[in-house]
Amino acid sequence: MANQKTIAETGNVLVAQAMRQCKPDVMAAYPITPQTTIVEEFAKYVAQGRCHTEYVTVESEHSAMSACVGASAAGARVMTATCSQGLALMWEELYIAAGMRLPIVMANANRALSAPINIHCDHSDAMGARDAGWIMLFAETAQEAYDNTIMSVRIAEHSDVLLPVMTCLDGFITTHSVDRADIFDDDTVAEFVGEYVPAYALLDTDNPSSHGNFSGLGGPYFEFKKQQRLAIDASMAVIKSVGAEFSELSGRPFDVVEGWGMEDAEVVIVVIGSSAGNVRHVARGLRAQGIKAGVLKIRVFRPFPAAEVAAALVGVKAIAVMDRSESFGAEGGPLYLEVRSALYDSSERLPVVDYIYGLGGSDVRLELIERVYSDLADIASGSMAPFGMTYLGTR
């Protein structure tokens, strides 16, 4: 285990520190609203000479990701950060970054999309981008946001992967709150992530290559997409092995899904992000009352750990998925759809219900989570029928 220093900082500062320690060659950012203080903090490190990153200020988030795509194709290690409307404006480039197989690392502070205007925590921004071809990691705490950022570099740049990684942390709840976290010294991180050696750098004139070319009817577009699918599927093994190595270095556990009380759980909540802590807190209390409550936290959403989710839920009596985003018109929220699909091949048919919660930063009060577990107990005993999807805590 490497030496670490315990500090009190916001999630944003911890992500900015992690990025600085990973020594990106280029950071492109649109440094005004909607942005995070991640890029503001990083700009300070550049000004202080604490890193030698080319910091490119651009005129929009659309341009920020365009600059990242160009710099990454040129052969640089590239990072940026965004949130909500900013991520929405990057839409085209998200697909281009993934299609060109560029290992860009981007932090996303999960925040609501307009309208009505709202700046608070919500997973709609990231979930809307879930089919863009990015690997997606989610953090429960500022510590996990720091850890995920460092792991992301190794995952993205792995030769079996070469895909961009979005590392998500909850807006305000994690980004702006001061929390206790342990950080490595710079050399430890530099050694862990290593030097980036691009396989196909545009600026490597001895080995000329072209990226993102026109591929019309009859071209290799279809085959490119299949390659992307193979790469993101292959990334699961890479995420696990990088995670195991990181876990050894940090002394903190890492898994693509992290269970609590799952050994003998009868009623289980599946959740992503900071709310996992609230759910675990309630589950702890229920355990003390003899109720077999469990928590399954999803730390990697893309690629979706379907096999791991299904295996973890074997023997459970009732399952609730908590979605902090909508998929309007679908059977439920994005996580619910994934979890239900993951369970389709299970030998036993398990009741699964979905709770849409916390949109636009709506507070995740502990009594709401208690209500979910109480519903699950009723579903498990047969006194309540599984109802599909519902909203939790609306006025």
Next chain:
Amino acid sequence: MQLTEIRWHARAGQGAVTAAKVVAETALSADQYMQAMPEYGPERMGAPIKAFTRISDEPIEIHNNIEFPDVVIVLDDSLIDVVDVTEGIKPNGSIIINTCSPAAAVKKALGVADTVTVACVDASGIALDTIKRDIPNTPIVGAFTKVTGVINIDTFKGLLAKNLSKKFGQEMIDANFAAVDRAYQEVTVA
């Protein structure tokens, strides 16, 4: 698990967010666990704002809003007429207010239960005397250390010195120490 939940009321610009963070850092330097979170919204100088701090001897895993605080700290007594600073206060909680008014009168005006401690200190007056600026956030933390004992005054002063020494000389550190000590001594409770 010994968890203390604190809510700060202030006007934007009075340093409540900074104070919430410094209290959290003080807790960390005593090897405790903590969270400090501002409540963000449309913000302009002088507007009422809130901030929150959690301190515990064990890791804190909850991330919801603080609805039932153990301690409420009010940096501006004009807020008492504008927002309900007593909202959700625990029956054995403490409310610490920057005001010239006597604690008994403030307690009566707030209409809180007898079991709630109301502590008053002229943090602005002390700040003007010592630091020469109306920044009540530093002295009020001195009063907070005395009323609640959640953090230690010397640990707090140690951290204050460390933070201030990045930008200021010994004179400013001494002025801040004087502010903290005076608030510690002068705070009255009812």
